[in-house]
Amino acid sequence: MAHGFRNYHDRYASGATIQVLLFGVLAISLKDIAPSAHTMCEIVRARWGKSAHITFLIFAFLANIIVTSMLLLGGAATVQALTGVRYELASFLIPWGVILYTSAGGLKATFMASYFHTMIIFAVLLAMITVVYIKVYSSDQIYNYLAQTVSYTPEECELIWSEDGTAETSFYTNDAGVKQYACGSVPGNNGGSYLTMLSSDGLMFGIINIVGNFGTVFVDQSYWQSAIAARPESAAKGYLLGGICWFAIPFSLATSLGLTSTALMLPINKDEAGSGLVPPAVADYLMGTAGSALVLVMLFMAIVSTGSAESIAVSSLVAYDIYREYINPEATGQQILWVSRVVIVVFGIFMGLFAVCFLWDTCVVFGQLTIFPSIMFILFSLKIALNAMGLNLGWVYLFMGVVIGSAVIPLWNLMTWRKASGKGAVIAAWGGFALAVIGWLVGAKIQSGSVTVANLGTNEVMLSGNLIAILSSGIIHYVYSAFIDPQDFDFATLDDNIHLVEQDLRGLGDEINKDDIRRSKRWIIRRGYLLTFILILVWPILSVPAGVFTQEYFAFWVLVSIAWGFAAAITISVLPLVESQSELGAVFNGMWNYMRGVEGTMRHADEMEVAAPPAKTLDVEPVKPQAELPFHDQLDHEEA
Numbered sequence: 001m002a003h004g005f006r007n008y009h010d011r012y013a014s015g016a017t018i019q020v021l022l023f024g025v026l027a028i029s030l031k032d033i034a035p036s037a038h039t040m041c042e043i044v045r046a047r048w049g050k051s052a053h054i055t056f057l058i059f060a061f062l063a064n065i066i067v068t069s070m071l072l073l074g075g076a077a078t079v080q081a082l083t084g085v086r087y088e089l090a091s092f093l094i095p096w097g098v099i100l101y102t103s104a105g106g107l108k109a110t111f112m113a114s115y116f117h118t119m120i121i122f123a124v125l126l127a128m129i130t131v132v133y134i135k136v137y138s139s140d141q142i143y144n145y146l147a148q149t150v151s152y153t154p155e156e157c158e159l160i161w162s163e164d165g166t167a168e169t170s171f172y173t174n175d176a177g178v179k180q181y182a183c184g185s186v187p188g189n190n191g192g193s194y195l196t197m198l199s200s201d202g203l204m205f206g207i208i209n210i211v212g213n214f215g216t217v218f219v220d221q222s223y224w225q226s227a228i229a230a231r232p233e234s235a236a237k238g239y240l241l242g243g244i245c246w247f248a249i250p251f252s253l254a255t256s257l258g259l260t261s262t263a264l265m266l267p268i269n270k271d272e273a274g275s276g277l278v279p280p281a282v283a284d285y286l287m288g289t290a291g292s293a294l295v296l297v298m299l300f301m302a303i304v305s306t307g308s309a310e311s312i313a314v315s316s317l318v319a320y321d322i323y324r325e326y327i328n329p330e331a332t333g334q335q336i337l338w339v340s341r342v343v344i345v346v347f348g349i350f351m352g353l354f355a356v357c358f359l360w361d362t363c364v365v366f367g368q369l370t371i372f373p374s375i376m377f378i379l380f381s382l383k384i385a386l387n388a389m390g391l392n393l394g395w396v397y398l399f400m401g402v403v404i405g406s407a408v409i410p411l412w413n414l415m416t417w418r419k420a421s422g423k424g425a426v427i428a429a430w431g432g433f434a435l436a437v438i439g440w441l442v443g444a445k446i447q448s449g450s451v452t453v454a455n456l457g458t459n460e461v462m463l464s465g466n467l468i469a470i471l472s473s474g475i476i477h478y479v480y481s482a483f484i485d486p487q488d489f490d491f492a493t494l495d496d497n498i499h500l501v502e503q504d505l506r507g508l509g510d511e512i513n514k515d516d517i518r519r520s521k522r523w524i525i526r527r528g529y530l531l532t533f534i535l536i537l538v539w540p541i542l543s544v545p546a547g548v549f550t551q552e553y554f555a556f557w558v559l560v561s562i563a564w565g566f567a568a569a570i571t572i573s574v575l576p577l578v579e580s581q582s583e584l585g586a587v588f589n590g591m592w593n594y595m596r597g598v599e600g601t602m603r604h605a606d607e608m609e610v611a612a613p614p615a616k617t618l619d620v621e622p623v624k625p626q627a628e629l630p631f632h633d634q635l636d637h638e639e640a
Contacts, residue, residue: 017247018210018532019217024239024524026218027227029415031235032517033491036498040224040411041321046497047414047489048422055426056219057321059407063219064314066400068307068351073396074276075303081277082284082292094303095348111229113308115576117301122569124298125253128279129562131286132256139558143195143551145263150185150192157183160265176454180269182262194262195549197540204459205398210536211466212401214408221313222306232517234579236524241575244531245568252565255558257282274394307348315343324501333501395453398462402440405469406432410477417481418489424480432473440465 034043041060045053072094079090133139152160154172159165161172161181173179185192188200217223227235257279261268268281280299283291319339324331331339407429413420441451443464448455455461481487546553577584 017243018535019213020223020239020243020246021528021531023217023223023227024236024243024528025521026224026412026415027230027235027239028232028517028521028524030224030227031230031232032514032521033415033494034498036495036500037228038225038320039221039228039316041221041317042498043494044411044414045321045325046494048425052422052426053321053325055429056407056411057317059219059404059429060221060317061314063216063400063404064221064310064317065351066396066403067216067220068310070396070400071303071307071310072351075299077275077277078280078295078299081272082280082296095307095351111226114305117305119569119573120301121249121298122565122572124294125249125565126569127294128283129252129256129565132260132282133558133562136286137260139555140551142259142263142558143549143554146194146259149182149262149265150194152184154179154184157181161267178270180271181267182265191548193548194259195554196547197543198547201459204463208398208401208459208462208466211405211408211470212397212399214470215401215404218411219404219407220310221317222309225309225313225316232513233520236520240524240527240531241571245572247535248561248565248568252561253279255561260286276394311344311347314347315340318343331501336501395457398457398459398466401466402436402462402469403433405466406430406436406473408470409474413477413481418491419481419486420477420489421481421485421487423485424477427480428473428477431476432469435472436465436469439468 030037030043034046037043037046041053041057044056075094076090079085079094083090132142155167157179158167158170158172160183161170163169163171172181172183186194186199189202190196190198227239230238261278261282264282264285266281266285268278272278272281280292280295283295285291287294319336323339324336328335410420410425410428414425440456440461443461444451444455444458447458447460549557
């Protein structure tokens with residue numbers, strides 16, 4: 001419910017799932033043509049050169065900053081609402097939960113923690129949908145309450161949302177006459193109902209959602225690093241199953257908590273809904289302190305899981321694409337490891353201060369205490385864009401496609417189109433960005449007559465900026481590559497241009513079976529495209545004839561959301577254990593032998609890896625087996 005009260009949850013779920021499904025195509029392509037890569041920008045550099053490398057490095061950092069900003073904006077607002085902790089203090093403290101274990105454990109710790117965090121998130125999800133539709137209410141009750149909500153006239157709503165029951169003290173609308181609370185019919189929806197797929201604003205939000213999330217998936221290094229770390233046989237299936245399971249979170253959670261907030265007409269205004277406060281408000285109403293605690297735990301798990309991935313992503317980009325590429329080309333593994341650790345801590349502190357530095361006086365104090373006053377000035381300038389201008393989670397979410405949407409199609413072409421031009425990619429990325437910003441500003445001026453934060457945040461204006469970003473970029477890159485600077489790139493040579501660091505041979509011990517890769521690629525393309533087609537077109541189209549949902553149709557919808565939630569929770573919890581049973585067995589066997597003082601029969605993992613000849617050799621002779629660990633994984637190994 002990014003913009004208040006319209007029923008957007010199904011479009012958000014679908015629009016934010018297809019990118020994960022389609023990214024599986026890039027993940028398996030990466031295993032085929034660039035198995036030695038550490039970052040996506042390394043691949044850009046290997047194929048398109050320095051100019052493109054710098055361009056997409058900038059867009060990658062923008063994606064990391066936007067995602068982290070949304071974590072802080074939504075997380076801090078929820079913590080403040082539930083605990084009373086000041087927004088700025090919560091924003092500063094949240095990154096520290098990420099810094100502590102990410103800097104110590106690296107990528108392996110991030111993956112392990114993400115698994116346990118996801119299990120907890122799904123546990124809370126199941127608890128919420130059980131409470132709403134089984135313990136406290138039923139689908140029929142929620143349906144009747146929603147029908148009652150939209151039945152009120154504007155005059156009745158003014159009396160309901162007033163201080164003393166009179167129109168004079170009503171706060172139902174703001175000074176501009178825009179309603180602030182869920183009451184009355186929904187403009188642009190079929191029959192003014194929340195329970196319909198025929199919604200003009202819902203359609204616009206869905207398109208914005210698709211464009212923006214293409215940016216935060218395809219341009220975010222955290223997704224690429226997961227693909228890099230995955231086994232070839234798991235890369236395609238992992239993203240497909242992950243996308244299907246992730247769909248359950250917004251779908252089931254919004255069907256339960258989202259609709260309940262509107263059905264019960266809880267006092268949540270438009271700005272609070274835009275800050276992500278609907279789930280905690282409903283949980284607190286239904287379950288009291290226990291509900292607040294569950295949402296806080298769920299929120300912390302989501303923030304720490306995503307935040308650690310973003311921290312690792314930034315550290316990888318800085319270590320490999322800045323430090324090794326432009327500062328110290330002969331950097332050793334230990335040097336890159338040290339840089340990565342430093343960047344994780346610095347990035348976490350930067351984002352914390354970025355959230356805290358909301359007033360000039362605060363920045364002046366920090367500036368007097370730090371030896372980097374210029375950094376504090378930058379922090380202040382950036383924070384102005386989020387806090388002083390009154391931006392919230394919903395506004396930034398809609399805006400992200402305008403900023404990074406123009407980098408999506410060039411990155412797709414990077415991995416899939418041999419004719420894709422590097423110069424064309426640079427022109428497309430920056431040209432699409434410039435056109436998107438211009439169209440966004442002009443759209444606000446045309447629609448409202450002025451350019452303000454509120455006017456820039458309307459669905460129509462955001463839609464224009466998002467569409468211009470991704471479409472203009474795609475057109476520019478295609479035209480330039482097809483007619484001006486066509487290439488005939490041999491993907492078989494791409495991996496030769498990516499340089500390993502010392503003994504960084506982890507994952508390259510076995511020859512990659514090209515036939516298996518091609519079969520996996522065909523598998524993910526067929527299923528990824530099919531599921532995308534179903535989620536974006538088939539599902540909405542099949543729901544259109546229903547018009548306004550009947551009570552029976554809504555009951556079926558709720559049943560699907562509950563079943564999807566439980567099935568996703570079981571899959572995401574059990575399947576990783578089944579796939580890793582041999583590794584887990586070896587770990588527990590080693591622990592049991594250690595406790596008994598008995599030497600295990602299995603050889604050390606390092607010895608096993610040394611026995612397998614690498615698929616890609618190095619000029620430097622290996623010094624010791626430990627160096628075969630990737631440098632983020634050494635963070636675990638060193639502690640042992």
